[in-house]
Amino acid sequence: MIKDITLGQFFPTNSLIHKIDPRVKIILISVYIVFLFIAKNFGSLGFMTCITVILMIITKIPLKLYFKGLRPVLFILLFTSVLNVFYGSGEPIWQWGILKVTWNGIQTAVFVSVRIVVLIMISCILTYTTSPTDLTDALERIMKPLTVFKIQVHEIAMMMTIALRFVPTLLEETDKIMNAQKARGADMESGGIVKKLKAMIPVLIPLFVSSFNRAFDLAVAMECRCYRGGKGRTRMKVLKAGKIDVIAVIFSVIVLAGVIVCNVMFPQLTVK
Amino acid sequence: MKDFIKVNNVSFSYGENKVLDDISFTIKQGEFIALLGHNGCGKSTLAKLFNVLLVPESGEISVDGLVAKNEDDVYKIRSKVGLVLQNPDNQLVATIVEEDVAFGCENLGIPPKEIRRRVDEALKSVDMYEYRTHAPHKLSGGQKQRVAIAGIIAMQPQCIVLDEPTAMLDPQGRKEVMDTIRYLNKEKNITIILITHYMDEAVQTDRIFVMDKGKILTQGTPQEVFSKVELLKEKSLDVPQATELIYRLHQHGISTEKLPLTPEECIALLEELLNKKS
Numbered sequence: 240m241i242k243d244i245t246l247g248q249f250f251p252t253n254s255l256i257h258k259i260d261p262r263v264k265i266i267l268i269s270v271y272i273v274f275l276f277i278a279k280n281f282g283s284l285g286f287m288t289c290i291t292v293i294l295m296i297i298t299k300i301p302l303k304l305y306f307k308g309l310r311p312v313l314f315i316l317l318f319t320s321v322l323n324v325f326y327g328s329g330e331p332i333w334q335w336g337i338l339k340v341t342w343n344g345i346q347t348a349v350f351v352s353v354r355i356v357v358l359i360m361i362s363c364i365l366t367y368t369t370s371p372t373d374l375t376d377a378l379e380r381i382m383k384p385l386t387v388f389k390i391q392v393h394e395i396a397m398m399m400t401i402a403l404r405f406v407p408t409l410l411e412e413t414d415k416i417m418n419a420q421k422a423r424g425a426d427m428e429s430g431g432i433v434k435k436l437k438a439m440i441p442v443l444i445p446l447f448v449s450s451f452n453r454a455f456d457l458a459v460a461m462e463c464r465c466y467r468g469g470k471g472r473t474r475m476k477v478l479k480a481g482k483i484d485v486i487a488v489i490f491s492v493i494v495l496a497g498v499i500v501c502n503v504m505f506p507q508l509t510v511k
Numbered sequence: 512m513k514d515f516i517k518v519n520n521v522s523f524s525y526g527e528n529k530v531l532d533d534i535s536f537t538i539k540q541g542e543f544i545a546l547l548g549h550n551g552c553g554k555s556t557l558a559k560l561f562n563v564l565l566v567p568e569s570g571e572i573s574v575d576g577l578v579a580k581n582e583d584d585v586y587k588i589r590s591k592v593g594l595v596l597q598n599p600d601n602q603l604v605a606t607i608v609e610e611d612v613a614f615g616c617e618n619l620g621i622p623p624k625e626i627r628r629r630v631d632e633a634l635k636s637v638d639m640y641e642y643r644t645h646a647p648h649k650l651s652g653g654q655k656q657r658v659a660i661a662g663i664i665a666m667q668p669q670c671i672v673l674d675e676p677t678a679m680l681d682p683q684g685r686k687e688v689m690d691t692i693r694y695l696n697k698e699k700n701i702t703i704i705l706i707t708h709y710m711d712e713a714v715q716t717d718r719i720f721v722m723d724k725g726k727i728l729t730q731g732t733p734q735e736v737f738s739k740v741e742l743l744k745e746k747s748l749d750v751p752q753a754t755e756l757i758y759r760l761h762q763h764g765i766s767t768e769k770l771p772l773t774p775e776e777c778i779a780l781l782e783e784l785l786n787k788k789s
């Protein structure tokens with residue numbers, strides 16, 4: 240059951256978006272997110288939403304999976320919507336004690352919710368279409384200039400890679416330890432929250448110890464293979480921007496121009 | 512052939528526990544060595560000393576004329592002597608098999624195109640090429656071990672130390688890995704030090720070192736070592752089955768000129784015996 244958790248969900252298909260250089264993809268997606276916050280009326284937000292849906296379709300990944308990505312934030316979404324509905328300004332349409340619903344509140348609630356949903360969808364497009372290795376690799380390269388400020392970019396990227404490598408291993412191990420404890424008569428399913436948490440202690444301690452052992456072994460194995468930090472290291476995969484990346488950039492520029500145009504053209508659609 | 516690894520009066524302890532006790536020997540360039548001995552007799556420890564993962568308590572180890580004195584020497588020695596560790600589980604670093612095989616080469620600063628070529632070649636030589644885009648944690652123990660071997664092969668060291676590389680493999684896999692190791696030794700002239708518990712693997716080598724309680728008990732060609740059946744038996748170490756069979760015949764008064772090492776030699780010897788009788 241624990242194995243069902245997947246991290247860095249990557250769904251390989253042969254879509255154009257998968258083929259974009261991960262560095263370009265990360266930068267473009269970040270710019271999209273910034274523009275999502277620049278969009279200030281329903282016209283431009285609607286435009287961004289349409290573009291996002293089109294991009295989702297281009298990825299050839301079933302839309303169902305994108306909605307799954309929404310599930311963890313559903314609660315936050317609901318919570319902010321309710322707050323927004325009741326905290327609007329202007330004439331109340333409906334009032335009960337100090338609770339009042341205004342037209343402005345409803346508009347804000349819808350606007351903010353759509354913005355959050357699109358934000359998540361856009362981030363999903365990035366993580367769903369880029370393999371974790373490509374992602375960390377690209378991040379390392381994008382952040383390279385930061386080494387000037389004494390930030391250990393290579394070390395951070397290496398840590399991310401190792402974490403990604405060992406998360407599945409540790410999950411598997413947790414499962415194994417749990418089964419081992421169950422085989423010795425441990426009861427993990429019944430009882431209240433406190434009892435269940437207590438039952439987790441005999442799982443967590445061995446897991447902790449074995450993680451340290453693993454870390455030690457891994458360090459030895461890395462040293463064994465001449466690892467000595469990022470200095471003088473080359474990479475097998477060279478990232479090279481190609482035609483598809485130029486197209487992606489041009490497409491994005493057009494979209495962003497569209498957002499600004501919509502912002503100016505539909506002032507009447509701004510949240511009042 | 513020139514001396515490649517020289518071990519001079521080396522001792523090593525983990526705390527109070529003395530694991531290696533005043534060991535000396537030399538290994539020549541291009542030799543194929545087997546290291547045998549009981550569990551806990553210090554084989555893995557010795558392997559780690561070759562690679563400067565551990566430093567001798569007293570005595571000196573030189574690799575290709577280099578004694579590890581500073582960081583740079585250590586790095587040079589490690590690029591000359593590759594070590595495949597005993598447990599493959601925590602040896603794989605990257606999230607994709609081919610990235611992992613490339614890891615060592617990347618550390619050595621080899622140009623990308625050359626890394627690509629070496630990685631493909633190494634993966635093919637351990638028969639894992641079709642798994643190159645898999646995630647390491649989804650491989651079986653034996654497959655992980657092969658990937659680990661490929662990672663070292665790709666670095667093209669002058670010497671490879673393998674710590675029980677076939678312990679997790681099935682007979683077919685063992686044969687394949689042994690074939691790969693022998694190919695590397697014969698065709699690429701790479702010095703091989705093979706730590707193993709399998710006698711049929713040991714007989715394929717040029718020279719055998721038998722360790723016991725932190726000392727070298729005996730050494731020599733497989734023929735020489737396995738003819739000392741009494742000595743090995745006394746320390747309850749194994750000899751190849753073929754040798755054992757003829758040795759027992761000797762005890763029953765049927766003597767042959769020499770002791771066989773492989774089943775083939777044994778059959779030939781037995782045939783000869785039977786022909787003589789009839």
Ligand SMILES: Nc1ncnc2c1ncn2[C@@H]1O[C@H](COP(=O)(O)OP(=O)(O)OP(=O)(O)O)[C@@H](O)[C@H]1O
Pocket residue numbers: 525528530548549550551552553554555556557597
């Ligand atoms: N990290 C360590 N700390 C303390 N003692 C250790 C450590 N590693 C090994 N030892 C001890 O050193 C001795 C030799 O261990 P070593 O791993 O070299 O044996 P080995 O010959 O490789 O055995 P095996 O055939 O089981 O692999 C053992 O007695 C072991 O208990």
Ligand SMILES: [Mg+2]
Pocket residue numbers: 554555556597674
């Ligand atoms: Mg060992």
